[in-house]
């Protein structure tokens with residue numbers, strides 16, 4: 001086994017681009033997920049039973065089905081639906097499709113993180129706000145959210161890390177992310193071991209580095225928790 | 228002046244308040260005592276809209292209050308301060324900002340004046356050296372004094388206090404009671420739920436005894452302690468004062 005022949009600068013660069021792509025996909029997906037998740041969390045926290053139900057259904061459907069299925073649904077399912085409705089062919093972009101599916105998926109998980117972060121704030125904080133004659137809006141923006149956000153950020157970072165790993169599922173629909181590229185090199189050289197190990201190293205560098213940043217951030221954010 | 232007429236509050240099958248009528252006159256200091264679970268907190272919280280009553284009427288200065296209406300709730304909250312057993316200081320704000328934020332949200336005043344005022348009040352309750360600390364750095368007694376300062380900042384006419392010293396270590400009770408006594412002497416109208424019998428005896432114009440969701444007996448401190456009329460109060464006093 002000629003390791004040197006596989007570990008060329010070209011191949012490493014090729015994989016590094018894949019890592020960058022996985023990172024970028026996960027980043028866009030998690031931002032989309034936070035936006036969608038905020039919206040779903042608002043539904044779930046609202047007083048209306050109907051809105052709550054819509055929020056619950058969304059979360060359960062997304063969490064109860066495999067992410068790969070959701071990705072394939074957008075890539076293979078939506079075009080069929082489009083054909084049925086508009087009698088026209090829809091050419092889907094695999095990147096848009098994949099990122100959208102991941103963002104919608106992440107939205108459900110983010111919604112739960114955001115909701116539990118807000119609900120986890122002691123109800124005495126809101127009561128104190130009420131007795132100090134503050135409006136519901138002020139209580140939310142100046143008391144609940146500032147405390148909730150600091151609690152929500154660490155699990156959101158974990159969600160981001162999960163998405164970096166899950167972005168490998170997009171290889172299935174042809175996205176040239178890290179794992180897909182490792183497999184291509186493996187095929188070319190009839191050797192999967194080395195490219196898979198290198199891909200692992202790239203994944204680990206990304207996830208460990210982000211965990212590390214998250215821990216620093218957590219410490220910064222929790223100033224008022226330290227006695 | 229606060230008046231509650233025949234108010235009731237249920238939690239499921241439990242009657243936490245059972246047809247309670249109660250008055251708090253201007254400048255009056257009333258203490259509520261009673262066994263655990265007798266409805267003291269519920270009454271105190273209902274008067275401030277923290278619990279919504281199922282039946283009866285709550286009146287502030289002749290105005291019937293419907294706490295589900297925003298303007299009514301604001302009318303009451305502008306007049307009253309509330310001190311909680313567990314302080315409920317805003318955990319993410321420094322001591323000084325715990326006073327300033329609500330004040331600046333309520334009044335359009337310049338920040339320098341507000342700061343002066345906040346410092347003066349913190350000085351009065353003896354925590355002026357803590358203004359830049361976060362609440363979790365303070366002792367229980369300090370936290371409660373900051374919480375009291377935070378309500379005083381809004382210049383309430385009436386102060387409602389729900390067991391303000393019950394969550395404190397014994398050695399910190401006095402520093403908080405001292406502050407409360409000072410406020411009482413300044414002419415504030417106060418409703419205090421407490422287990423501190425001696426404090427109630429010294430400070431109250433009237434003491435109210437609650438049991439099982441009802442006001443069982445109320446009297447001035449002398450008669451309350453020396454000539455209790457009901458068996459239930461006699462029993463309660465015999466347990467409290469040994």
Ligand SMILES: Nc1ncnc2c1ncn2[C@@H]1O[C@H](COP(=O)(O)OP(=O)(O)OP(=O)(O)O)[C@@H](O)[C@H]1O
Pocket residue numbers: 238241242243261262263264265266267268269270390
């Ligand atoms: N939010 C609630 N949900 C259900 N039951 C409640 C709630 N709040 C109070 N209760 C019940 O109502 C009754 C009266 O409670 P309350 O807190 O008013 O008593 P208390 O006199 O303040 O007692 P303590 O001295 O222990 O503070 C109790 O039986 C209590 O368990």
Ligand SMILES: [Mg+2]
Pocket residue numbers: 267268269389390
């Ligand atoms: Mg109580």
